[in-house]
Amino acid sequence: MRTTTATVTIRIPTPLRGFTNNQETVEVSGATVGEALQQLVEQFPRLKPHLFNDEGRLRSFVNIYVGDEDIRYLQREATPLKPGAELSIVPSVAGGGL
Amino acid sequence: MKIKATLLDQIRKHGEATYPEECCGLLLGKSGPDGNRVLALYPVENRHAEQRERRYTIAPSDYLAAERAARRQGLDVVGFYHSHPDHPARPSATDLAEATFPGYTYVIVAVHQGRAGELTAWHLSPDRTRFEPETIEIEPESASVDQT
Ligand SMILES: [Zn+2]
Numbered sequence: 001m002r003t004t005t006a007t008v009t010i011r012i013p014t015p016l017r018g019f020t021n022n023q024e025t026v027e028v029s030g031a032t033v034g035e036a037l038q039q040l041v042e043q044f045p046r047l048k049p050h051l052f053n054d055e056g057r058l059r060s061f062v063n064i065y066v067g068d069e070d071i072r073y074l075q076r077e078a079t080p081l082k083p084g085a086e087l088s089i090v091p092s093v094a095g096g097g098l
Numbered sequence: 099m100k101i102k103a104t105l106l107d108q109i110r111k112h113g114e115a116t117y118p119e120e121c122c123g124l125l126l127g128k129s130g131p132d133g134n135r136v137l138a139l140y141p142v143e144n145r146h147a148e149q150r151e152r153r154y155t156i157a158p159s160d161y162l163a164a165e166r167a168a169r170r171q172g173l174d175v176v177g178f179y180h181s182h183p184d185h186p187a188r189p190s191a192t193d194l195a196e197a198t199f200p201g202y203t204y205v206i207v208a209v210h211q212g213r214a215g216e217l218t219a220w221h222l223s224p225d226r227t228r229f230e231p232e233t234i235e236i237e238p239e240s241a242s243v244d245q246t
Contacts, residue, residue, distance in 0.1 A: 014129045014174040015201025050199055061198050063158045090161050095193035096153035097182035
């Protein structure tokens with residue numbers, strides 16, 4: 001059994017579940033947030049354009065949380081993961097009348 | 099989308115209460131092959147730092163709280179709503195520039211001189227180039243959560 005990387009859970013936002021066989025959560029293994037996301041889009045390639053832009057960076061409205069913490073205030077995609085960690089994909093919702 | 103008239107009234111009232119600033123909130127419900135069904139609202143504060151008369155922001159922490167509240171009720175976040183004070187109920191260039199994932203329903207209510215007017219629903223096209231209109235199907239008030 002491989003124990004080098006943590007198994008973590010990623011919560012999938014409702015409109016993206018069509019790309020994960022309707023799974024609400026996906027289990028991946030990864031030592032960091034970046035590795036976990038990489039595994040997620042390798043497993044479900046149609047998710048990739050929704051999460052990443054053409055340069056391969058997370059889209060500006062896509063926030064990743066580990067538990068209650070925004071990875072922007074941790075170590076971004078290099079944030080290390082403990083086994084059992086729960087990642088959430090959280091959109092920044094904004095707009096206006098003009 | 100499908101929604102009860104009382105929930106639409108709550109969106110209108112929220113828009114009137116925050117006028118001249120924009121209101122915003124999340125739509126909780128169920129997502130199915132024939133669209134989103136809204137069963138509850140999760141109003142939040144407009145977190146835009148300035149110019150709230152023509153901009154709104156839902157903080158990611160509020161989204162996360164709404165998602166957890168939805169899950170406790172067996173629901174999901176299926177979309178968002180916001181008001182357009184003294185502007186028509188159609189997506190602005192800013193709305194398109196800030197759009198998130200196709201599949202969410204975006205409800206817009208126009209509020210003219212403090213009174214709610216037209217209310218419309220939209221979703222982002224799969225290629226992210228435009229918002230497409232969604233029909234609003236009014237459900238009877240007695241409709242229950244599990245008869246999807
Ligand atoms: Zn707008």
